[in-house]
Amino acid sequence: xxxxxxxxxxxxxxxxxxxxxxxxxxxxxxxxxxxxxxxxxxxxxxxxxxxxxxxxxxxxxxxxxxxxxxxxxxxxxxxxxxxxxxxxxxxxxxxxxxxxxxxxxxxxxxxxxxxxxxxxxxxxxxxxxxxxxxxxxxxxxxxxxxxxxxxxxxxxxxxxxxxxxxxxxxxxxxxxxxxxxxxxxxxxxxxxxxxxxxxxxxxxxxxxxxxxxxxxxxxxxxxxxxxxxxxxxxxxxxxxxxxxxxxxxxxxxxxxxxxxxxxxxxxxxxxxxxxxxxxxxxxxxxxxxxxxxxxxxxxxxxxxxxxxxxxxxxxxxxxxxxxxxxxxxxxxxxxxxxxxxxxxxxxxxxxxxxxxxxxxxxxxxxxxxxxxxxxxxxxxxxxxxxxxxxxxxxxxxxxxxxxxxxxxxxxxxxxxxxxxxxxxxxxxxxxxxxxxxxxxxxxxxxxxxxxxxxxxxxxxxxxxxxxxxxxxxxxxxxxxxxxxxxxxxxxxxxxxxxxxxxxxxxxxxxxxxxxxxxxxxxxxxxxxxxxxxxxxxxxxxxxxxxxxxxxxxxxxxxxxxxxxxxxxxxxxxxxxxxxxxxxxxxxxxxxxxxxxxxxxxxxxxxxxxxxxxxxxx
Numbered sequence: 001x002x003x004x005x006x007x008x009x010x011x012x013x014x015x016x017x018x019x020x021x022x023x024x025x026x027x028x029x030x031x032x033x034x035x036x037x038x039x040x041x042x043x044x045x046x047x048x049x050x051x052x053x054x055x056x057x058x059x060x061x062x063x064x065x066x067x068x069x070x071x072x073x074x075x076x077x078x079x080x081x082x083x084x085x086x087x088x089x090x091x092x093x094x095x096x097x098x099x100x101x102x103x104x105x106x107x108x109x110x111x112x113x114x115x116x117x118x119x120x121x122x123x124x125x126x127x128x129x130x131x132x133x134x135x136x137x138x139x140x141x142x143x144x145x146x147x148x149x150x151x152x153x154x155x156x157x158x159x160x161x162x163x164x165x166x167x168x169x170x171x172x173x174x175x176x177x178x179x180x181x182x183x184x185x186x187x188x189x190x191x192x193x194x195x196x197x198x199x200x201x202x203x204x205x206x207x208x209x210x211x212x213x214x215x216x217x218x219x220x221x222x223x224x225x226x227x228x229x230x231x232x233x234x235x236x237x238x239x240x241x242x243x244x245x246x247x248x249x250x251x252x253x254x255x256x257x258x259x260x261x262x263x264x265x266x267x268x269x270x271x272x273x274x275x276x277x278x279x280x281x282x283x284x285x286x287x288x289x290x291x292x293x294x295x296x297x298x299x300x301x302x303x304x305x306x307x308x309x310x311x312x313x314x315x316x317x318x319x320x321x322x323x324x325x326x327x328x329x330x331x332x333x334x335x336x337x338x339x340x341x342x343x344x345x346x347x348x349x350x351x352x353x354x355x356x357x358x359x360x361x362x363x364x365x366x367x368x369x370x371x372x373x374x375x376x377x378x379x380x381x382x383x384x385x386x387x388x389x390x391x392x393x394x395x396x397x398x399x400x401x402x403x404x405x406x407x408x409x410x411x412x413x414x415x416x417x418x419x420x421x422x423x424x425x426x427x428x429x430x431x432x433x434x435x436x437x438x439x440x441x442x443x444x445x446x447x448x449x450x451x452x453x454x455x456x457x458x459x460x461x462x463x464x465x466x467x468x469x470x471x472x473x474x475x476x477x478x479x480x481x482x483x484x485x486x487x488x489x490x491x492x493x494x495x496x497x498x499x500x501x502x503x504x505x506x507x508x509x510x511x512x513x514x515x516x517x518x519x520x521x522x523x524x525x526x527x528x529x530x531x532x533x534x535x536x537x538x539x540x541x542x543x544x545x546x547x548x549x550x551x552x553x554x555x556x557x558x559x560x561x562x563x564x565x566x567x568x569x570x571x572x573x574x575x576x577x578x579x580x581x582x583x584x585x586x587x588x589x590x591x592x593x594x595x596x597x598x599x600x601x602x603x604x605x606x607x608x609x610x611x612x613x614x615x616x617x
Contacts, residue, residue: 084119
């Protein structure tokens with residue numbers, strides 16, 4: 001096994017088209033160009049020998065200290081060694097405006113601004129692009145005063161500032177050419193490295209990168225603190241930094257061209273080390289996306305939710321369609337066929353590495369509830385959808401009526417036979433409940449009587465077949481005895497009041513049978529896959545929410561502070577955790593987990609009587 005950093009040792013940068021992971025050792029080990037769901041150009045996190053990387057570091061220093069430059073997605077890695085001190089500032093430049101689809105400009109490039117604070121150190125540089133998930137043969141050479149790597153129709157260039165790269169040499173390793181060299185630095189000096197997709201200018205001057213840094217920092221900061229958002233510090237207290245970092249992570253996952261929202265910027269980071277539960281999350285799930293949108297709405301960012309709803313109508317709203325797919329590509333792609341990349345060893349030998357996601361062909365009834373719940377929340381806040389979206393929502397309510405009795409694969413996308421999942425039925429109830437409310441309050445046109453009849457049928461079925469009297473808990477599927485942490489959402493969605501004994505029974509069963517060291521597992525069933533998974537971040541936050549809503553504030557705070565104590569130094573969170581060690585597992589950073597963090601802080605703050613504005617849904 002080759003050397004790999006812990007997942008928690010990475011920070012993320014991006015430009016709302018793509019993203020990159022930067023390790024504390026100064027290595028960019030994951031990046032896809034030009035888009036987040038494009039093939040990788042650096043993938044050392046999935047194969048440290050073959051994947052390729054872009055590293056800048058001080059050889060006589062330990063791994064660097066990472067921090068974000070203020071409330072931005074600009075990442076700083078500080079190295080201190082015997083020879084001196086340098087800081088590598090990594091970012092993807094953006095210009096224009098972050099307020100609205102298509103308003104920003106972002107070239108597919110990474111800027112690495114290196115500044116020397118002490119001494120006369122030598123910064124080592126390693127650059128080894130590997131195109132198409134390290135499947136392309138690479139050629140490398142000089143190009144317009146910099147360097148170029150090319151292969152299979154792709155090109156990445158590296159621009160070096162004044163003075164160039166000293167002792168530069170191209171060596172061959174088992175996977176292709178590697179450029180190595182050094183930058184000699186003196187105190188107060190700054191140099192820049194810029195790696196750009198395509199044949200752009202490669203002469204990089206520190207002044208140009210500094211100007212791009214300043215503009216990019218201004219845009220991120222202005223978005224994070226726009227009117228209606230900065231008031232969070234009045235009630236969030238100790239949790240305020242977590243809210244800011246989480247909203248910045250979520251914004252980073254939004255594709256600024258389409259409004260689609262990725263579940264995570266990575267693929268195949270394992271749910272258990274050495275296991276096979278390794279999935280590609282660089283796509284837009286209806287479920288994840290609309291929960292992301294609602295979390296942003298809660299913090300005052302409504303535009304992103306409006307644009308997501310409009311995008312969903314465009315990509316999935318064709319008349320005659322029986323159902324939307326449960327996920328799409330970030331540029332409307334529907335064919336997301338799943339493949340295994342056998343030539344990559346996977347993170348810490350966790351095979352297989354997958355691209356694409358076969359779940360795109362599953363039925364997931366929950367999506368109707370997510371769509372209509374978000375639309376209703378927006379309407380309540382004054383953003384009533386336009387006629388085309390309203391017509392789409394009515395069709396989705398009609399489709400939910402027709403299909404609610406079908407078995408599906410559930411929120412967790414199990415790869416067994418479909419079942420009648422309790423939570424799926426509840427979310428169809430949510431869809432019809434919100435459709436009825438939108439009809440009464442905002443003029444949504446449709447067969448209201450049918451929606452109301454079906455809503456009541458679903459409620460009766462869930463209470464009769466989805467609740468196990470012997471266990472005193474709602475269960476995963478009708479007639480089963482399996483627990484499902486998704487049922488913690490029933491009171492959160494308004495299906496039952498939090499003080500209902502059936503809700504309390506579900507919470508207590510979850511605490512007893514699905515919770516370990518303050519972390520919650522999704523379920524304890526055979527889901528059709530070998531091996532195990534970690535505890536699930538979002539489910540842990542759902543437990544906090546349901547406890548807070550129930551008035552069990554002390555328990556809620558204890559679990560919330562325990563999870564937040566597991567954030568890395570940057571405030572970032574993964575999909576899953578090892579509940580014994582706190583080790584990060586799964587794709588990272590994960591939208592689901594940061595959604596949960598935002599919502600739990602709101603639920604707990606409200607339960608503790610803090611002055612949360614009425615505009616927070």
